[in-house]
Amino acid sequence: MASTKGSAGHFTILYFAAASTFTRKTTEHLPAPLRVRDLFTKLNDTYPGIKDKVLSSCAVTVNLEYVDLDDDDASGADKEIQAGDEVAIIPPVSSG
Amino acid sequence: MMTQIIESLRQQIGHHEAALQDLRQQLAKAEHNQQQQEKVLRQKPKLSNDPLDHDMNFGVPDDFRSEIFAILDQEPSADNSTAEERRWPLEPHEYKRYGRQLIMPEIGLQGQLKLRKAKVLIVGMGGLGCPAAAYLAGAGVGILGLIDGDVVEESNLHRQILHSTARVGMTKVESAMVALSSLNPNVKLVPHTARLTPDIAIEAFRDYDLVLDCTDNPVSRYLISDTCVLLGKTLVSASALRIDGQLMVLNNPPLPAGDAQGGPCYRCIFPKPPPPESVVSCGDGGILGPVVGVMGVLQACEAIKVLTQKPNTTTSPPTEPPTLLLFSAYSNPMFRSIRLRTRKPKCAACSAQAAVTSEALNSGSLDYVQFCGSINPIDALNPQERISAANYAKLRSGVNPFTGTVSSRDSHILVDTRESVQYELCNIDGSRNVPFSAVSATRTNTSNGNYDSMGIEEPLWVQNLRQQPDKPIFVVCRLGNDSQMTVKKMKELGLDYGGKRFIGDIRGGLRAWKETVDHEFPEY
Numbered sequence: 001m002a003s004t005k006g007s008a009g010h011f012t013i014l015y016f017a018a019a020s021t022f023t024r025k026t027t028e029h030l031p032a033p034l035r036v037r038d039l040f041t042k043l044n045d046t047y048p049g050i051k052d053k054v055l056s057s058c059a060v061t062v063n064l065e066y067v068d069l070d071d072d073d074a075s076g077a078d079k080e081i082q083a084g085d086e087v088a089i090i091p092p093v094s095s096g
Numbered sequence: 097m098m099t100q101i102i103e104s105l106r107q108q109i110g111h112h113e114a115a116l117q118d119l120r121q122q123l124a125k126a127e128h129n130q131q132q133q134e135k136v137l138r139q140k141p142k143l144s145n146d147p148l149d150h151d152m153n154f155g156v157p158d159d160f161r162s163e164i165f166a167i168l169d170q171e172p173s174a175d176n177s178t179a180e181e182r183r184w185p186l187e188p189h190e191y192k193r194y195g196r197q198l199i200m201p202e203i204g205l206q207g208q209l210k211l212r213k214a215k216v217l218i219v220g221m222g223g224l225g226c227p228a229a230a231y232l233a234g235a236g237v238g239i240l241g242l243i244d245g246d247v248v249e250e251s252n253l254h255r256q257i258l259h260s261t262a263r264v265g266m267t268k269v270e271s272a273m274v275a276l277s278s279l280n281p282n283v284k285l286v287p288h289t290a291r292l293t294p295d296i297a298i299e300a301f302r303d304y305d306l307v308l309d310c311t312d313n314p315v316s317r318y319l320i321s322d323t324c325v326l327l328g329k330t331l332v333s334a335s336a337l338r339i340d341g342q343l344m345v346l347n348n349p350p351l352p353a354g355d356a357q358g359g360p361c362y363r364c365i366f367p368k369p370p371p372p373e374s375v376v377s378c379g380d381g382g383i384l385g386p387v388v389g390v391m392g393v394l395q396a397c398e399a400i401k402v403l404t405q406k407p408n409t410t411t412s413p414p415t416e417p418p419t420l421l422l423f424s425a426y427s428n429p430m431f432r433s434i435r436l437r438t439r440k441p442k443c444a445a446c447s448a449q450a451a452v453t454s455e456a457l458n459s460g461s462l463d464y465v466q467f468c469g470s471i472n473p474i475d476a477l478n479p480q481e482r483i484s485a486a487n488y489a490k491l492r493s494g495v496n497p498f499t500g501t502v503s504s505r506d507s508h509i510l511v512d513t514r515e516s517v518q519y520e521l522c523n524i525d526g527s528r529n530v531p532f533s534a535v536s537a538t539r540t541n542t543s544n545g546n547y548d549s550m551g552i553e554e555p556l557w558v559q560n561l562r563q564q565p566d567k568p569i570f571v572v573c574r575l576g577n578d579s580q581m582t583v584k585k586m587k588e589l590g591l592d593y594g595g596k597r598f599i600g601d602i603r604g605g606l607r608a609w610k611e612t613v614d615h616e617f618p619e620y
Contacts, residue, residue, distance in 0.1 A: 017340045057370040066437045092366040093335040094314045096224040
């Protein structure tokens with residue numbers, strides 16, 4: 001696991017469950033600022049296929065707050081991720 | 097022999113359980129009769145011709161009268177204990193059994209009475225349902241409904257703590273009932289020994305106050321959530337895989353669809369089901385026992401909180417914002433609590449525009465399987481690219497079933513695509529491990545740019561296979577799915593040199609290998 005202490009100008013992204021399996025990471029640092037709607041594209045560049053295979057059904061949080069990506073007027077997607085923020089990619093886990 | 101013993105044990109248990117049930121009914125009847133008798137006895141003096149009765153009813157000075165009343169009241173309680181029992185809201189054994197939670201302000205007498213009145217439904221008696229049910233039965237929930245259509249398997253036992261080695265083969269619901277009734281015989285258990293389906297969901301849920309989702313697949317998660325919204329029931333939902341767990345209390349408060357003050361439902365949080373090929377079961381992905389145990393225990397905890405919550409007081413905020421609790425056993429911190437959204441304005445289940453209705457559910461017009469998608473058995477290769485385990489075994493022993501020529505285990509390459517942890521558990525002698533995750537991560541010319549154009553080296557596993565261009569490649573995996581995808585990938589990478597080299601997979605994977613060739617090969 002990488003250091004959780006972010007470098008300047010970066011935000012921390014946490015990968016849970018299937019997102020962690022796909023990226024083979026639990027966390028990493030990405031350059032800020034970045035709009036939430038651009039996050040998926042950026043991740044898909046780094047991890048080809050992740051958008052369709054994982055991200056499409058995920059919940060996304062910024063600083064432990066759920067970001068609404070699905071509604072038509074989703075203001076969440078325009079939210080800008082700032083340096084020092086903690087973003088989490090949370091796929092639905094259904095097994096038990 | 098063993099099966100006979102198991103069968104006879106099961107029959108014996110059945111008889112004993114029936115006998116017990118009968119005894120309990122007799123006891124309840126006897127207790128009831130006794131109480132009725134006491135009542136009559138107690139009333140008797142007043143109904144008699146005792147002159148005192150007359151005085152009591154038609155004129156005795158007030159102070160004298162209250163004194164007599166006090167004496168009369170004392171009498172029966174001094175003589176028999178049953179009348180005294182009724183002075184307390186709980187039975188004596190309940191004070192003892194629940195004493196440790198009764199003395200806490202969070203529960204107290206009122207909380208215990210609420211628990212005793214509560215009817216809780218647990219869907220799924222696996223890794224989540226077992227600990228959840230154990231703690232709810234222990235806490236004295238009045239009625240526990242248990243739904244599951246599965247049978248106890250040996251591979252369940254490291255985490256499904258209500259089941260036991262002796263009960264392998266029994267239905268999970270029956271096995272859980274044996275454990276739960278010995279834990280707390282005061283809890284009424286209601287068995288539903290079948291898988292939950294849309295057509296029975298509303299009937300099955302109707303009589304309960306609270307539902308716990310302890311299931312293991314997306315289809316049931318959406319179905320359970322929708323049913324809870326339709327019936328106005330709060331849902332405690334949890335899941336676990338490998339080292340991760342999730343917990344949410346949904347539809348809390350359980351207000352009618354369209355009421356924005358109600359709690360969000362599962363669809364609000366996860367409107368899109370995960371792609372079916374990305375859904376991993378505990379059987380495929382693995383699960384650490386305590387991880388799923390923690391999540392089940394937390395479900396029981398949330399259930400107790402919901403069931404015993406006090407009417408809104410001025411000190412507590414009206415409703416806590418809903419949260420998603422994430423548990424990651426190997427992370428630091430292990431727990432993260434995410435503040436969730438409110439109800440989604442266009443939610444298909446709990447908004448004013450909801451498409452999910454009771455009629456749709458009952459009639460079966462809501463196709464949850466279609467909504468979540470399903471994966472057909474992978475059939476990516478043509479028959480010439482596949483070989484049965486038996487034929488592959490013959491090939492290893494010397495005769496090539498295709499050419500009839502004699503070959504040996506060195507004349508070809510056997511690639512095992514399971515992840516290295518599984519490969520280390522057991523493997524076919526002479527095979528080499530190329531984990532499927534490495535195969536998937538390898539880019540081909542058809543995807544974004546090839547290795548030449550990007551100026552970086554091919555992964556080692558590809559280089560190694562290029563070094564022996566004349567040897568046929570056989571690919572094997574656990575069940576025969578990943579192996580097909582790997583064969584395709586190898587051909588895309590040009591490892592078959594335009595068809596000059598044979599590349600194919602072993603149909604049915606190592607499961608078939610165990611069944612038809614090497615019966616001692618470990619099954620896990």
